[in-house]
Amino acid sequence: MKTSYNHTHSSGFLFSAASIIFLALLLSCSHKPPQEKGNFESSDLVELVKLDSSFHLDIRYATNNNFTGRPVYTEARAFLQRPAAEALVKVNKELKNYGYGLLIFDAYRPWSVTKLFWDITPRENKKFVANPKKGSRHNRACAVDVSLYELNTGKVAQMTGQYDEMSERSYSNYTGGTEEQCKNRDLLISIMEENGFTVYEYEWWHFDYQGWEKYRIQDIQFSEIK
Numbered sequence: 001m002k003t004s005y006n007h008t009h010s011s012g013f014l015f016s017a018a019s020i021i022f023l024a025l026l027l028s029c030s031h032k033p034p035q036e037k038g039n040f041e042s043s044d045l046v047e048l049v050k051l052d053s054s055f056h057l058d059i060r061y062a063t064n065n066n067f068t069g070r071p072v073y074t075e076a077r078a079f080l081q082r083p084a085a086e087a088l089v090k091v092n093k094e095l096k097n098y099g100y101g102l103l104i105f106d107a108y109r110p111w112s113v114t115k116l117f118w119d120i121t122p123r124e125n126k127k128f129v130a131n132p133k134k135g136s137r138h139n140r141a142c143a144v145d146v147s148l149y150e151l152n153t154g155k156v157a158q159m160t161g162q163y164d165e166m167s168e169r170s171y172s173n174y175t176g177g178t179e180e181q182c183k184n185r186d187l188l189i190s191i192m193e194e195n196g197f198t199v200y201e202y203e204w205w206h207f208d209y210q211g212w213e214k215y216r217i218q219d220i221q222f223s224e225i226k
């Protein structure tokens with residue numbers, strides 16, 4: 001009986017020591033962006049409003065009004081790699097012919113924020129967030145979340161669903177919604193896609209810029225961007 005007790009006790013101890021080491025390894029790996037090998041373009045982050053002051057900003061992640069319920073950015077600013085930023089200026093100019101301007105929800109996003117989104121999102125909604133093991137195209141400053149505002153009223157244009165809504169209304173090919181909502185969404189998608197962006201199939205507001213794979217994942221804060 002005593003031998004058996006000792007055996008159980010020592011294997012229990014070994015088991016918990018191993019778990020602690022494993023957990024420590026897991027934590028130390030998963031709190032750092034993935035290390036990517038190869039050649040990358042050097043980063044040239046541009047603040048969008050400095051290229052075009054008619055972009056409207058609604059940086060939800062700097063407010064409580066986002067799916068995490070609290071601010072995850074300390075500054076309401078938006079940056080992209082220069083070629084993507086310049087393409088977005090073209091989109092904004094073209095939209096003026098239709099009476100709209102671009103409303104920006106998010107652009108460059110530090111990797112640690114992507115990690116936080118992944119950790120707090122339940123399994124069934126993971127398609128709406130990027131896996132931090134691969135990083136997000138937002139982390140490469142080559143993805144942007146946008147909508148439209150009306151030039152004559154300044155009001156946000158109606159879309160099929162809300163920003164960051166985790167439902168099928170967010171799908172870029174969702175067929176429900178009013179005629180106006182679908183027309184606005186399709187206008188946004190067509191002008192973005194003419195200018196080198198590709199919509200994400202599960203989110204009408206999310207667009208990746210061509211050549212995103214040439215840029216590294218970054219984890220610098222907005223305040224550190226020169």
Ligand SMILES: [Zn+2]
Nearest residue numbers: 143144145206
């Ligand atoms: Zn996005």
